[in-house]
Amino acid sequence: MSNNSNTVLGVLAGTAIGATLGILFAPDKGSNTRKKIVEEASATRDRIADEAITLKDQMAATLSTKKETLDDQLEAIVSDASHQAEDLITSLEKKLDRLKARTKKLQKTS
Numbered sequence: 507m508s509n510n511s512n513t514v515l516g517v518l519a520g521t522a523i524g525a526t527l528g529i530l531f532a533p534d535k536g537s538n539t540r541k542k543i544v545e546e547a548s549a550t551r552d553r554i555a556d557e558a559i560t561l562k563d564q565m566a567a568t569l570s571t572k573k574e575t576l577d578d579q580l581e582a583i584v585s586d587a588s589h590q591a592e593d594l595i596t597s598l599e600k601k602l603d604r605l606k607a608r609t610k611k612l613q614k615t616s
Contacts, residue, residue: 511561518557522550 529542 514557514561515554518550518554522546525550 525546526543529539529546532539532542534542
């Protein structure tokens, strides 16, 4: 996970702990305190779930972008290699033609 993700999760956890401690030390009836704790825990769970979904979506978008970039780079490498192979083949064909011409010339002089 990135530092941003860890920071957000830390803040959420700190908020939940702080709210729970605040409720526990507040002068109120036990049933009201328990109700507040349940409500706060539920709200915190919902916030964490929302944050997890947001992080998942961000990771998916980042991975998609990275994959597209990698695909583009791979395509460029393959294209470059193809052009270099074509240049090499052309060069070898020219050398072969010169060798054939030289061989033909040597055969005439023999």
